Amino acid sequence: QVQLVESGGGVVQPGGSLRLSCAASGFTFSRYGIHWVRQAPGKGLEWVAVISYDGSTKYYADSVKGRFTISRDNSKNTLYLQMNSLRAEDTAVYYCAKDAGVAHIYYYFDYWGQGTLVTVSS
Amino acid sequence: QSVLTQPPSASGTPGQRVTISCSGSSSNIGSNYVYWYQQLPGTAPKLLVYRSNERPSGVPDRFSGSKSGTSASLAISGLRSEDEANYYCAAWDDSLSGPIFGGGTTLTVL
Numbered sequence: 001q002v003q004l005v006e007s008g009g010g011v012v013q014p015g016g017s018l019r020l021s022c023a024a025s026g027f028t029f030s031r032y033g034i035h036w037v038r039q040a041p042g043k044g045l046e047w048v049a050v051i052s053y054d055g056s057t058k059y060y061a062d063s064v065k066g067r068f069t070i071s072r073d074n075s076k077n078t079l080y081l082q083m084n085s086l087r088a089e090d091t092a093v094y095y096c097a098k099d100a101g102v103a104h105i106y107y108y109f110d111y112w113g114q115g116t117l118v119t120v121s122s
Numbered sequence: 123q124s125v126l127t128q129p130p131s132a133s134g135t136p137g138q139r140v141t142i143s144c145s146g147s148s149s150n151i152g153s154n155y156v157y158w159y160q161q162l163p164g165t166a167p168k169l170l171v172y173r174s175n176e177r178p179s180g181v182p183d184r185f186s187g188s189k190s191g192t193s194a195s196l197a198i199s200g201l202r203s204e205d206e207a208n209y210y211c212a213a214w215d216d217s218l219s220g221p222i223f224g225g226g227t228t229l230t231v232l
Contacts, residue, residue: 037167044124044210044223044224044225044226045159045167045210045212045223045226046223047220047221047222047223059219059220061220062218095166095167100169100172107214107220107221108155108157108169108172108212108221109159109167109169110169110172110178111169112166112167112168113166114165114166115166
């Protein structure tokens with residue numbers, strides 16, 4: 001069965017950095033785009049970034065552009081999110097989510113991980 | 123404030139039919155598919171409806187999606203206590219060049 005397991009969350013000071021990981025299993029990781037979606041405490045969902053199946057294409061939400069970098073290692077079936085210049089408003093549970101399209105990004109998410117909490121606070 | 127507008131809450135009694143609305147504009151719902159996600163308390167979201175009215179395998183046919191113009195709806199028939207959750211609509215937005223979500227609707231089964 002499809003499994004996505006995030007890790008790397010924690011408490012970081014404003015202006016600091018953090019790298020999240022998402023380990024995938026149960027499907028051919030190298031054939032699918034993968035997204036990061038976040039949810040601030042008690043709030044709704046916000047799309048953050050996507051990377052294509054081969055890592056050649058990356059798109060970001062305006063709120064994180066220039067600060068966050070999405071990447072993947074298909075040999076390790078793992079997705080990453082490097083977060084720099086963190087702000088209080090980046091505090092959220094970060095989910096990795098599999099795109100439903102094969103070798104094409106459809107921008108909807110058919111499987112989600114359980115999420116990892118990032119808290120930006122001094 | 124979300125680009126897609128959902129009522130913050132909805133409720134119904136067991137067995138009832140409940141509808142949750144999602145209002146957008148010509149740049150999102152009006153020209154693209156709508157998706158619905160269910161988030162049970164303390165868990166990750168789950169895809170409930172894709173391409174406006176299709177259900178993934180394993181989703182009961184009690185859940186159905188529809189779209190008309192710049193609005194969409196999720197209908198839940200034969201309401202059950204386990205349907206208590208937050209429901210989010212989503213769509214691609216041509217102006218923002220990215221996927222957007224509604225603010226979510228908390229469904230309570232009385």
